[in-house]
Amino acid sequence: MCQLFESIKVIDGLIQNIAYHSERLNRSRFEVFNKHDLWNLAELINIPEKATQGLVKCKLFYGKEIDRIEFFPYSKKTINTLKLVHNDSLRYAYKFSDRSSIEKNRVSNDKDEILIIQNGKITDTSFSNVVFFDGEHWFTPKKPLLKGTKREQLLQDRIIFEKEIYVEEIANYKGLCLINAMLEIDISNMIQIKNIS
Secondary structure (H helix, E strand, C coil): CCCEEEEEEEECCEECCHHHHHHHHHHHHHHHHCCCCCCCHHHHCCCCHHHCCCEEEEEEEECCCEEEEEEEECCCCCCCCEEEEECCCCCCCCCECCCHHHHHHHCCCCCCEEEEEECCEEEEECCCEEEEECCCCEEEECCCCCCCHHHHHHHHCCCEEEECCEHHHHHHCCEEEEEECCECCCHHHCEEHHHEC
16 A cells, blocks of 8 residues: 655644645545545644654654654755756656655766756756745746645745746756755755756
């Protein structure tokens, strides 16, 4: 049986962005497992004492039912360079715990991370959505591999905007940031366009 998961940010014992995680989890359970009952993650996740201070990553593994919930301190990866990888056939519309289809694109990668291209357009890295900065606004690819919860929240808040971003257009941007449940937009820590190859 296939297994899915949610990665959820917890700060000082408080679950972040819970409505977006609940929405994606319930939609995935319906579309993948035909389960119609709605889970309320705020009621299902009990924060242990060890996860009540600082920045913690919660991973909830599930199928038709919850398999397990894990908590561990979060440390951010240092990502300064990206390698463009073309793969038109890759599909990852659901957050499956089996990530082999994505990981095999990392073979022989000499950069910190990969940036996946489909049909000449930017999608995602292996673990995050991306947002490009043009000096005034932030844009995210219109068709990511996975619609992340942070991406959805930033779109709803009109902090970022959807746009088809072609490979040949990335030179028009000042830089980009990686976003996911654990990563926020940080203009002081943008990846420089010159570091994409």
